[in-house]
Amino acid sequence: MSIARVRSITFNTSKMADAFEADFAKVGKDYVPELEHAYSIRTDDLTCLCISIYPDTASLERGADQMASFITDYGLSDTMSDNFFLTGSCTKFV
Numbered sequence: 743m744s745i746a747r748v749r750s751i752t753f754n755t756s757k758m759a760d761a762f763e764a765d766f767a768k769v770g771k772d773y774v775p776e777l778e779h780a781y782s783i784r785t786d787d788l789t790c791l792c793i794s795i796y797p798d799t800a801s802l803e804r805g806a807d808q809m810a811s812f813i814t815d816y817g818l819s820d821t822m823s824d825n826f827f828l829t830g831s832c833t834k835f836v
Contacts, residue, residue, distance in 0.1 A: 743800045744778065749792040749827035756787040758821040763790060765816055767809065773812040776801040788823075795832060 748827040753759040763782050770780055779795040794809075813819055 745833040747794045752789045752824035774808045807828045
């Protein structure tokens with residue numbers, strides 16, 4: 743069963759949010775190779791709602807560590823004013 747992590751990240755500036763989306767679009771699959779799907783929904787100038795789908799819980803746990811490496815390597819910790827997530831199993835409707 744696929745597992746989703748839905749993460750809301752609010753950045754200090756819109757340029758920082760832009761850079762996050764651009765950087766992860768380029769290298770995200772290298773950092774988190776087990777991702778089945780990854781989406782960023784820009785809910786306003788500062789906030790990205792990120793949806794990541796993994797094949798199973800073990801993959802998600804590895805992905806969490808890999809995502810932490812991406813945040814550290816790109817110096818993003820200091821650019822975020824808020825960062826939280828929810829995790830759960832996926833049900834495909836369509």
